[in-house]
Amino acid sequence: SRNVPALGYRLSPAERTLGDAIKAQGYATAYIGKWHLYSAYGVSGGLTLSQASRTPVPASHRRGFDYWRGFELRNEFYDTFYFADDDPEPRRLEGHQTDGLFALAVDYLENRRDADRPFFLVLSVEAPHPPFMASEESLRRVCERGPPVPRPNQDLGAISFFPPEWHEESGPAGRVDPADPESVRRVADANMQAYYAMIEMIDANMGRLDETITQQGIADKTLVVFLSDHGELGGSHGLLGKAEPWEESVGIPLIVSGPETLVAGRGTTASVPINTEDLFPTLVGLAGGVAGGDLKGMNLSGFLRGKSPEPARDGVLLEFVTETRSNRAYYDETWRAIRTARYKYSVIGDRSGARPWQLFDLLADPYEMNNLVDLPEHIDVARDMHRRLTTLLDETDDDYALASAFGLPVRKAVSADPPEN
Incomplete structure (x- = not known):
């Protein structure tokens, strides 16, 4: 709906974001983790990946988020730096990035938020994302279950391009030899095990976050929305990574959890596909507002609350x-x-x-x-x-x-x- 022709274009400071819209409803707004809208990489005068992650995002481009613990684009999972509000000095996360970002979210809930105001917190975790790198404990648990079960559409022999991280010795199984089918299988299995281990880390940290919400006495008025931006092909159809229209890439989870007063019909599954463009009008609707403007998404807040039937759509x-x-x-x-x-x-x-x-x-x-x-x-x-x-x-x-x-x-x-x- 913004006619952006390619990746790597910087968000306009005049754009109205989800942070702006929910802040207008009286909410305190906070953003923790990966931001992907400032670096303008790959275009004239843009930043490299390493430069982007060490460059603070100015307040003019944080668009409606008052509390900021973020970084632009990409960090290494055991070498992540973030910026706090307007402080130009990067701060290092201890340990694995996933654990560190969730720790910042817990800290916000326990120590940083205004208890007298409703809050809107976005926690943007990079994992699971190449290079696949999980904690030793989570990787051990996954590996003990054995290698991943091959999917019917997995065709490792048809892979014609291996992303750069497959050629790194630091990968989960070392460097791939594209001419050796056994090497391809070994590295593919190790990468998927690390991928699943990264998901297990998120799962464990989500449990910690839920416990914090309960301990803070706000579980009866807090909505948790969980989603991803893409999946992982892992050799399906002879492809790796994302960026393809197959279900392994585009069929992502969207889970909305909360008390019955906010989410009716616990365990209900939508029978029509939901798209990320629906999040803006839906979340603003749940906050009591109307998205307005020329947004194309569908407001599902009434459906989630059980006040209106599931909407019909052509796709x-x-x-x-x-x-x-x-x-x-x-x-x-x-x-x-x-x-x-x-x-x-x-x-x-x-x-x-x-x-x-x-x-x-x-x-x-x-x-x-x-x-x-x-x-x-x-x-x-x-x-x-x-x-x-x-x-x-x-x-x-x-x-x-x-x-x-x-x-x-x-x-x-x-x-x-x-x-x-």
């Missing part, structure tokens, strides 16, 4: 934009997709010679191994999903999404149907 828009970092040239293609409760339809930049259109029935084929787009019995579904996708692109003023896939000017492309055989 959610998924996307990946181009990279601007020169060492990330393997992310040189854009894609757009739409996901409903049953189907996913995607249009991908054609970098490998494969056809870019994909249609999957996620109920019958959760591992997305059977592309239905060319099957005559599914042509009506494909056309309908294509129409829904292009409608969403028009609604969000997305005027650059499909050109690489269709080879046509975009406004012609979005009115086209997938070609028939």
Whole structure:
């Protein structure tokens, strides 16, 4: 909805953020952890990754968050520095970053917040994220269970690109030899074990955070929202990392927990997909406000409180934009997709010679191994999903999404149907 053409663009200081909107409802606002909106890396005059993590984010770009314990972009998990409010000197977190950031959140709840005001705290933890590095204790617990069970769609032999961290001796299993299938399997298994161990660290720390909320006597009026920004392919479909429209990458958790007075229907699962763009209007709605503006997300606060039925929607828009970092040239293609409760339809930049259109029935084929787009019995579904996708692109003023896939000017492309055989 902001027509940002690529990663690496700095947030405008004039932008109205979630922090601004909830602060306007009388809440104290706090931000702890990774910020990803200031460095302007990869564009003219931008910062390198290492420079970004050691550069304080000025108050003009912290956008509505009064209490600040954050850092820009990326740190090493055992060498993390953060900045406190307007202090220009970086402070080092002790131990693993995940433990340290949760400790800062506990400290805020116990010692820093104003007990007479409601608060809105964002805790942005980098893990699980490459390079996969967990505490020895959590990694030991995961490794004792044995190697990960291969997924049906995992194809390590088809991997054509290994991210830089796979070539580092400091990785969980050392450096990969791409020509040796046993080396690829060994490093892949070790990386996934470390990935799961990082998730276990988050789980343990979430328990600690919940205990703190209870001990502070605020559990009856506190809402906890848990989500991630992406998953990990781990060799599925011969791919590593994220940035692809497969479920392992885009099918992320969103859990809302709280007392029955705030969240009705404990254990209820939404039957329609929810998108991150829904968070702004939903959280502002839960705080008693109205998001306003030109935001495209859906306000789900009434549904969460049990005051309105689950909203209907045609599907959610998924996307990946181009990279601007020169060492990330393997992310040189854009894609757009739409996901409903049953189907996913995607249009991908054609970098490998494969056809870019994909249609999957996620109920019958959760591992997305059977592309239905060319099957005559599914042509009506494909056309309908294509129409829904292009409608969403028009609604969000997305005027650059499909050109690489269709080879046509975009406004012609979005009115086209997938070609028939």
